Amino acid sequence: xxxxxxxxxxxxxxxxxxxxxxxxxxxxxxxxxxxxxxxxxxxxxxxxxxxxxxxxxxxxxxxxxxxxxxxxxxxxx
Amino acid sequence: xxxxxxxxxxxxxxxxxxxxxxxxxxxxxxxxxxxxxxxxxxxxxxxxxxxxxxxxxxxxxxxxxxxxxxxxxxxxxxxxxxxxxxxxxxxxxxxxxxxxxxxxxxxxxxxxxxxxxxxxxxxxxxxxxxxxxxxxxxxxxxxxxxxxxxxxxxxxxxxxxxxxxxxxxxxxxxxxxxxxxxxxxxxxxxxxxxxxxxxxxxxxxxxxxxxxxxxxxxxxxxxxxxxxxxxxxxxxxxxxxxxxxxxxxxxxxxxxxxxxxxxxxxxxxxxxxxxxxxxxxxxxxxxxxxxxxxxxxxxxxxxxxxxxxxxxxxxxxxxxxxxxxxxxxxxxxxxxxxxxxxxxxxxxxxxxxxxxxxxxxxxxxxxxxxxxxxxxxxxxxxxxxxxxxxxxxxxxxxxxxxxxxxxxxxxxxxxxxxxxxxxxxxxxxxxxxxxxxxxxxxxxxxxxxxxxxxxxxxxxxxxxxxxxxxxxxxxxxxxxxxxxxxxxxxxxxxxxxxxxxxxxxxxxxxx
Numbered sequence: 001x002x003x004x005x006x007x008x009x010x011x012x013x014x015x016x017x018x019x020x021x022x023x024x025x026x027x028x029x030x031x032x033x034x035x036x037x038x039x040x041x042x043x044x045x046x047x048x049x050x051x052x053x054x055x056x057x058x059x060x061x062x063x064x065x066x067x068x069x070x071x072x073x074x075x076x077x
Numbered sequence: 078x079x080x081x082x083x084x085x086x087x088x089x090x091x092x093x094x095x096x097x098x099x100x101x102x103x104x105x106x107x108x109x110x111x112x113x114x115x116x117x118x119x120x121x122x123x124x125x126x127x128x129x130x131x132x133x134x135x136x137x138x139x140x141x142x143x144x145x146x147x148x149x150x151x152x153x154x155x156x157x158x159x160x161x162x163x164x165x166x167x168x169x170x171x172x173x174x175x176x177x178x179x180x181x182x183x184x185x186x187x188x189x190x191x192x193x194x195x196x197x198x199x200x201x202x203x204x205x206x207x208x209x210x211x212x213x214x215x216x217x218x219x220x221x222x223x224x225x226x227x228x229x230x231x232x233x234x235x236x237x238x239x240x241x242x243x244x245x246x247x248x249x250x251x252x253x254x255x256x257x258x259x260x261x262x263x264x265x266x267x268x269x270x271x272x273x274x275x276x277x278x279x280x281x282x283x284x285x286x287x288x289x290x291x292x293x294x295x296x297x298x299x300x301x302x303x304x305x306x307x308x309x310x311x312x313x314x315x316x317x318x319x320x321x322x323x324x325x326x327x328x329x330x331x332x333x334x335x336x337x338x339x340x341x342x343x344x345x346x347x348x349x350x351x352x353x354x355x356x357x358x359x360x361x362x363x364x365x366x367x368x369x370x371x372x373x374x375x376x377x378x379x380x381x382x383x384x385x386x387x388x389x390x391x392x393x394x395x396x397x398x399x400x401x402x403x404x405x406x407x408x409x410x411x412x413x414x415x416x417x418x419x420x421x422x423x424x425x426x427x428x429x430x431x432x433x434x435x436x437x438x439x440x441x442x443x444x445x446x447x448x449x450x451x452x453x454x455x456x457x458x459x460x461x462x463x464x465x466x467x468x469x470x471x472x473x474x475x476x477x478x479x480x481x482x483x484x485x486x487x488x489x490x491x492x493x494x495x496x497x498x499x500x501x502x503x504x505x506x507x508x509x510x511x512x513x514x515x516x517x518x519x520x521x522x523x524x525x526x527x528x529x530x531x532x533x534x535x536x537x538x539x540x541x542x543x544x545x546x547x548x549x550x551x552x553x554x555x556x557x558x559x560x561x562x563x564x565x566x567x568x569x570x571x572x573x574x575x576x577x578x579x580x581x582x583x584x585x586x587x588x
Contacts, residue, residue: 001167001506003581021159024152024319029312033149033303041294041301046287047369049301051148051315052361055155059356062159066166066348076170076341076584 009073013065020061027054081228081413088417089242092258096246099254107457111182111436113253117337123350125256126161126334127359128263132426133219133419136270140367141396148368149303149310156322158356162348164326169335170344171505174583175576176336184332185441191504191576192512195445200516201497202441204523205329206434208493213430214471216423217243223400227416240468242424247431248464252337255428262421269418271362273403273411274370281374281406286365289373296376317545321491324547327498330433341584371398431467438463489530492547496522499558508573514562522554
């Protein structure tokens with residue numbers, strides 16, 4: 001991680017990952033996984049529940065960030 | 078039953094045969110036995126690590142909890158995926174380079190040298206062993222129940238069968254063969270878990286997964302969102318579960334995996350497999366099983382009636398719900414294949430934990446404290462024979478009180494693993510981290526955790542502020558590490574050069 005902190009791309013990458021973690025926690029705490037009163041559970045494609053969708057988006061965001069940073073900017077690549 | 082036993086015998090012989098082959102081709106050095114000669118490539122490493130962390134819990138406990146409580150617990154998985162990827166992206170290259178350059182054989186040894194402290198080495202070794210050894214015993218006992226259900230033989234036979242496999246595999250094969258066998262075991266496990274799900278969906282859910290969700294919407298809609306039917310997974314608990322998952326980077330049996338890497342390129346490619354195969358595929362299978370397929374096929378009322386009929390609890394039957402549905406819906410012969418999958422999951426996890434424990438016992442406790450002049454062959458011999466002792470010890474602890482063990486795993490082991498993380502992360506990344514800081518932080522964290530779990534007036538964990546044990550203990554541990562390190566003299570220039578500057582130089586030059 002020391003090598004990541006030593007250049008701008010690395011700092012942006014770490015900030016991006018931290019932002020996704022904060023975003024996930026904020027989404028959870030603000031009730032995005034719950035059902036509004038009188039509403040129905042969120043189901044993407046008829047079966048993907050909100051916690052599953054949130055997690056898949058989270059992993060995809062990490063995957064994209066990782067691909068860009070590790071294959072273009074990582075100092076030890 | 079004869080068919081089942083014959084299949085399990087062949088399965089066991091394949092594993093023992095692979096272990097024997099590993100013994101034959103091994104270089105008979107400590108480095109070869111403990112770290113696979115540092116020759117593990119990215120694909121083997123991926124199976125090695127993924128199935129080291131995917132125990133029989135992914136077949137029983139995880140879907141069982143989703144079945145009862147709704148999908149909120151899945152945030153532990155999302156946190157863990159990020160935690161494991163983070164270990165290999167940020168800490169792994171340094172752990173690998175540092176231990177390779179200095180020929181360290183255990184992460185505890187590396188930290189002992191980094192902080193120039195035998196006391197810290199012993200403290201870390203004992204605390205990690207205390208938290209990891211009971212895990213080893215849980216796995217064979219878990220298999221025992223499935224073995225009894227399938228064959229009708231006592232559960233103890235299943236536990237002994239698994240323990241014998243473990244001993245042969247680790248004692249003969251060492252780390253390289255444990256890693257290689259995990260590929261075989263992982264394929265068996267994924268095929269059993271996914272194959273059973275696809276088959277069940279095909280025969281019992283004509284509407285597929287959307288049909289399952291529709292059926293659940295009609296009978297128990299609260300199962301499809303947080304906080305779940307019992308109101309357990311509140312936003313605060315889900316957020317905490319996610320953060321606990323992120324700390325998966327500190328699991329010692331995963332950290333040691335980074336030391337076995339062939340080269341630094343592994344750390345560039347490994348996260349790709351974790352994200353794509355782990356996060357977007359593997360862990361979604363038990364999620365679908367527990368949150369959609371099982372409740373659609375066997376609603377809670379049916380499971381409650383079954384528990385009453387068998388004289389067990391709903392929680393116990395929920396843990397077995399996947400196996401129950403497979404037995405009810407699929408042909409009998411498939412049951413033995415599923416049990417093989419569960420045994421594969423149990424052995425793949427316990428073998429890596431056992432291997433890690435034996436390395437720490439031989440290298441950090443016996444050679445590090447009692448026999449500093451032990452040679453390579455002697456250390457290897459101690460590592461091999463300690464395997465038997467650890468298996469007996471861990472099984473004995475588990476047999477004494479299995480109820481307490483479940484609590485031990487969720488509330489003690491994972492918070493316990495986290496207590497070495499400030500010393501680990503600080504030792505690798507922060508030049509100013511000192512021996513006094515690492516010792517004080519680890520001791521304070523472990524003692525706080527133990528007292529917090531033991532002192533419970535009126536059932537309340539007052540010392541832990543009724544939070545998950547990992548939260549207050551790790552916070553205090555980290556603060557102590559930083560404050561004490563800043564108040565004590567910085568590590569010598571020699572240490573800073575050896576553990577930081579030379580590592581940076583090595584990683585930049587290594588190709």
